[in-house]
Every structure is written in structure tokens, then in C-alpha cells.
Amino acid sequence: MLTKAPRGTKDILPDKVGNWLYLENLIRKLCGQYGYREIRTPIFEHTELFQRGIGETTDVVEKEMYTFTDRGNRSITLRPENTAAAVRSYLENKLYADTNLCKLFYIGSMFRYDRPQAGRYREFHQFGVEALGESNPAVDAEIISLAVQFLKDLGLKDIKLLLNSVGCPKCRPVYRQRLQEFFKPVIDEMCDDCKSRYDRNPMRLLDCKNEKCKELAQDAPAITDCLCDECNDHFHKVQEFLTAAGIE
Template sequence: MELITKAPKGTVDIVPGKSEKWQVMEDVFRSEAELNGFGEVRTPVFEHTELFLRGVGDTTDVVEKQMYTFEDKGGRSITLRPEGTAGAVRAMLENGLYNAGYPVKLYYLTSCYRYEKPQAGRLRELHQFGVEMFGAAQPVADAQIIAMALSAFKRLGLEDVGLQLNSIGCPECRKEYHKALKEYFTARKDQLCDTCLSRLERNPMRILDCKSPECQEVAQGAPKITDYLCEDCKAHFAKVQEFLTALGIEFEIDPGLVRGLDYYTRTVFEFPSKSLGFALGGGGRYDGLVEEFGGKPTPGLGFGLGLDRIMMALEAQQVEFPQPVKCEAYIASMGDAAQTKALLLMEELHRCGIPADCDLCGRGLKAQMKYADKIGAKFTMVLGDNELEAGKAELKNMKTGEKRKIAISGQDFINDYVTVSTEAEDFSQDGIFF
């Protein structure tokens, strides 16, 4: 029994008290995406495994160590999505979104799944905000999505988010770079982990992203991709920097930044949190990915931000969230007839968009009032036989103790309630109630 009352390792519950903060954070990201012309896409939680093998890359940690892969009852290999880009590309192609013209701009708020050791900011079920843009090859597009992420961080109140920037070139650049890396790491094979030894022949750039301290130390002296960029990639990267500077965005060039997925080309970037010591997300270009999935050659770029990590950063910086109004009016009752009336009045308030509640647990009056105070009700009303007979009841302001008699029938109830609550709001702004 103990097992079924605990969430699986590497997962967390987002419960009331926390979920309201998540909603505020998610609303900021939705707003920022829509301001920039992005539309929401929702893809399945699982895809054919081949999608991630071809897109993410079979030499990455994600594919080699972290994917949740299984056979379904039809014998098909299925994988829970470890990241959002591959599914977004597939959805763009399958649904012909390109027919509406380029650029295609998509965003998502989704969950991803990676089997890895749970630690601070790293869960097996992680939550992500991501954007993808297809059909925009110009470096101004790189600058726009970077600026978009930083704008959202600023709106949330995060003050210590940096920007690390690099270019990992195009396939032509990387041919010579791979040769240089292979030569460098081959001379130091005895210092590499077993996983990186297998990467040496297939994709030596993946060694730069290894999390092993020994491999990281060896990689410190490795050749830098920025020394091998072709003229087009140099020009593209220079232009990205020029646009960012024009926008007043500070950045740091990190020649060792390669990102953890194989589909990236040219611009790559991360957003490190200085207080937490790790990145809140990152992204870059993937100009060959659409073609890899069977589409026409189409430039692409995007980013993914870790919402779990961003919430950690918000809490670490003690960013204040607006307090949600759980209950504006609580209608207490004494007796069956009063309980029915309380239910009807509560529903009338709901139809007007006013948060309201009534007794659902058969409590006595004293317990009902205690509960109303606990949930932070702004107003309370007590209904009994006398109130039902008179057609009026006292609406009490819980902050001031002031009481007003209002009608408890039809439109008069709503009109009286709105009048009293509006007056309370107006006067409260001046520090005076009623």
C-alpha cells in the first residue's frame, strides 16, 4: 500500500498552493508567445521511437541512456517524448502547416520524460515551454526568439538570467572540425569514459557534452568550433550578435557550448541562472531536421525552457506572485431549506464569475464560519428560517466586520451584492471601508 501512495521516483505533484504559481508562470509564456505570433501546438505524449532516433541523434545521452521506450501490444516501438522539437516538426509536416506560408511559428507547454538520476532541477517527468519556427533562415529570427525568451524571464521577475551563445556551424564546417576533435581525443583515449570512447568514431562532438568530470576536464583543451566556421556561418553568427547588441541584450560567447541534441546547426544558446548554477533552458537552429524527417529543405530554430527549473529560480529569488482569490463569498446555512437556498445563491454568483462557496460537509454554523475564515472569504452570509422568510440576509465584510442587508432573490441579489462588494473595493483603495 505504501507504494501506491507515493509518486514514482523523479516525479512531483503540483498541488493547490503551488499550481496557482505555475498558472501565472505559464500565462506569461503563453502571452509572450502570442505577442510574437506563435500558435499553440499539442502533440501526443508518445511517438514512434524512430522519430527520436533520427531527430535527437543516437549518440546523445537522451537516446543512449534516458528514453522511456517500450513495445506496444502491436509490437511497435514507442517512446515517451524526451523533448518537444521532434514532435513539433512531425506535426508541422503531417498537418501541412507550411501551406499557410512561412514562417510557421509554434509554441507548446508540455511534459517530457527522461530516465536519469533525479536531482535539483532534473526530474524524470519534466515540464517545458518551447517554441519552434520553420522557414526563417535569416539571423534576425535567431535574435527574435532569444529576445522573446529573455523578455518572458524579465516579465516573471527573474533578474539573474544570462545568455551564452555559440555557433556550431553547418555540416560542411563540421567535417574539418570533427577531424580535429577526433585527432585530439584519440591522443587522450585513456582519459575518456566508455560512452565517449564509443562516440569517438561516430560523433566526437558529443564528447564535449559529456557530464563525466574526467571527460569535461579533457574537453577543456579541445579545438574550438569557432575556429572552423565557414564564411557563411561566420557571417550568420556575426549578424546574430549584431542584432542582439542592437536590442541591448548582453551575451557571452562560449565556444564549448554544443547543446545535447544532434539536430542543432549554427546558432546555439543557453540561459544560465547565476544563482542556481545551471541553465534554465536553451535552443538553437536545426536547419536540416525537417529534411531529415522527409520534408523539403526548411530552416528551423527554437528553444525549450525547463519550467521546473524556472519555478526553482523564481522561488530562490523570492519573486512575489499575486494571491489567488479562492472564495469571495461564503454562504453559510442552518437547516435544509437554507442549505438549498445557499446552493442556489452560490450558483447565481458563479454565473456572474464570482468565486463563491457554501457548506458541503454538514458542518454546524460555528464550524462553517471557521472554514470561511480559513479559505479567506471576503464576505459571508448566514441563511436561516428568518432570512428566508424576510427575503433578506446580512452580508458581512470579513475584514471590517461591517454588515449590510441585501436581497436574496433573483436579480436583486446580484445587484445588491455587486453594489456592496464594489463599494468595499473602492473604499479599500483609500484605506476606508464602507
């Protein structure tokens, strides 16, 4: 046991560290070019931050969090992603005071208590960007073009961009209801996870990995048919900006 790393973790050995540095340098350079500044938040946070920040009915919060009680009897969670902590830090440190648009990026270890045999690690590495304080569609387009540029810089070709919208608190309930109507006749044939998602978070019926569920979800209504005028306008502007930037 003393000569074995914990389940779901992996050493990065000296002969591979160069690859990691190459990737990390590329990320830092690219984010810098786009005006994103690095933020480093703690590896762990109060559990409530993720419960409220990610959403209590997501897989991450329901079954994948690496949570423990510390010696002061506080519930602590190793960060499963970095958005919630970045927003927490933005508010706590009043980063909004300097600028209307706060552009941040992060890179580091994240933790999820996942089944390692699915090819996933319990400690994994993630980079991401956050643009806070501005709802302009140009910002969405900028983040997407950063992601596309990153893949191109890595030498990947034939990149295909698929775009969707998650709507807003105004139009999402409409879509929720349409989904429930659509799934109502077939929900009994779906897996147990989906049965419990039906009431609590029907949008998640769309990303079940179960073959039978996937099949039943194939002809589900699309959110893009339920967007409110504002979201629809926003969604089309994002596409216009991307087209102008030469991204299909």
C-alpha cells in the same frame, strides 16, 4: 505502493497550482507577443521519430527514453522533448502551406528515464519555441531575445547571454576532425562514455560531466574557428541583431 507516485514523478498540489498557472500564463502571453502560436502534440510518438529526429548517438536516445511496446507490438516512446514532434506535425499537417515562416510554441510534460537522484524528474515540464521554414539570422535573434525577455519577466537580473554556433553539414565535419585530432593523444585517459563518443559523435566529448574529461577538454578547439563563410556570416548577423535589440 498504492499510496506512492511512481519514481521520478511529482504531484502538483492545490496550494502550488497558482504558481504554475502564473508561469504558464506568462509563457503564453510572451509567446503570443512574439507571434508564436501554441501547438499541442501527443504525449507519445513512434520511437523512430525520436531516434531519427534527435539523433541516435545522443544521451537522450541512447539511455533516457521512456520506451515500451504497445499491444499492437509497436514501439512507442513518451516524448523526451517536443521539437521532433512539432516538426512531424508541421510536415504531416502541411503547416508550411500557409506561411513561409511557421512560429510555434509548446508547453507540457516530457519524459526521460533518468536517475531521479540527480535531481531530475522522469516526468518534467518544458516550454519551447520553434521557427520553421526560414533560415534568416533575424529569426535566431528573435528566439534568443524571447528567452532573455522571459527570464527578465520572471524578475531575474544580471542575465548573461553566451552564444555559440553548431555550424552546418558543410563545416561540422571539419570541426569533428579537428576535435578527433585534439583528443587522440588523451582519449585513453577519458571515461568509457567518451571513448565510445570519440568515433561516433566527438562533439559530445565537450559536454562530459566527468571532472577528468572536463579538464582534458578545456583547451579543445572552438567550433567558431572552423565555421564556413556562410555560417560565420550568419553567426555575426545574429550578434548584430541582438546588439540592435539591446542584448549584450
